[in-house]
Amino acid sequence: MSVVVRREGAADVTAIHELNVVAFDGRDEEADLVDALRDAGDLVLSLVAVDGTRLVGHVAFSRITIETGSGPEGGIALAPVGVLPPRQGFGIGRRLIETGLDELRRQGESVVVVVGNPAYYTRFGFSTELGEDYPCVYSGSSYMALHLSTSEHVPAGAVRYPDAFGLVS
Ligand SMILES: CC(C)(COP(=O)(O)OP(=O)(O)OC[C@H]1O[C@@H](n2cnc3c(N)ncnc32)[C@H](O)[C@@H]1OP(=O)(O)O)[C@@H](O)C(=O)NCCC(=O)NCCS
Incomplete structure (x- = not known):
């Protein structure tokens, strides 16, 4: 597989x-x-995994707002990530997510949140405990956050997802 x-x-x-x-x-x-998300201009990074001419996976990272004590700052939401069913379990999801997180770090992003199974996302460093610093409508046992930066100034506060997430039940 290449x-x-x-x-x-x-x-x-x-x-x-x-x-x-x-x-x-x-x-x-x-x-x-x-x-x-794309139509609204909220898609910060959209990566595809391609095998030859066939698209086998995709991940989207979009712009969230973090309401800090000193005003709104930007962060990132990871969602959705998907891999063609016959190609699942071969590391394509991992490559999409790791490539995306590396690129976002290079772009100077510092906070990423995700809703999903902690058994999967903790592999990338996401933490439900850190998610508590970013309360939002998805807060709970499936809601996690990750810091991409080791800087002392990493924004924290309530998170507002892009309006497009209202489409997802
Ligand atoms: C989730 C998904 C993107 C992972 O991509 P992938 O290429 O299959 O995953 P990887 O090969 O990188 O990792 C496979 C590992 O993740 C685990 N895993 C995959 N999906 C999981 C899930 N939803 N919850 C927990 N673990 C999961 C597998 O059991 C496997 O574990 P192992 O390494 O111990 O064998 C893919 O399975 C998928 O498209 N699922 C359907 C859509 C979906 O649910 N997306 C996530 C929404 S939050």
Whole structure:
């Protein structure tokens, strides 16, 4: 298998939508979420995993607002991430997420939040305990945060997700 991870291009948009429908058991909420984030300009980083000409995985990172004591600051939400079912369990999800986190670190981002299974996301350093510093509508046992920066100034406070997340139940 030679899978390449790269940024999405304009020609990938339809294939990304279709991949997310398949990865999420035929439901279109996650696929529509990615389209809505892109349309709203809230998609900070969108990566595809490609095997030859076939798109086999995708991850989206979007802009959240962190309401700190000294005003709003930016952070990142990871969602959704999806891999074609026959290609799951071979490290494609890991490569998409790790490549994305490395790129966001290079871009100077400091906080990423995610909603998902802690058994998976703690592998990348996400923590439910740290998630408590970023309360939001998704707070709970599946809500986690990760600091990309070791700087002393890492924003903390209530998180507001982009409006497009209202599409997802
Ligand atoms: C979640 C997903 C993106 C992971 O991608 P992947 O390429 O299959 O994952 P990787 O190969 O990097 O990692 C595989 C490991 O993650 C575990 N894993 C995968 N999905 C998991 C989940 N939802 N919860 C917990 N563990 C999970 C596997 O059991 C496997 O564990 P192992 O290393 O101990 O064998 C993929 O399984 C997928 O598309 N799932 C359907 C869509 C989905 O649920 N997305 C996540 C929404 S939060």
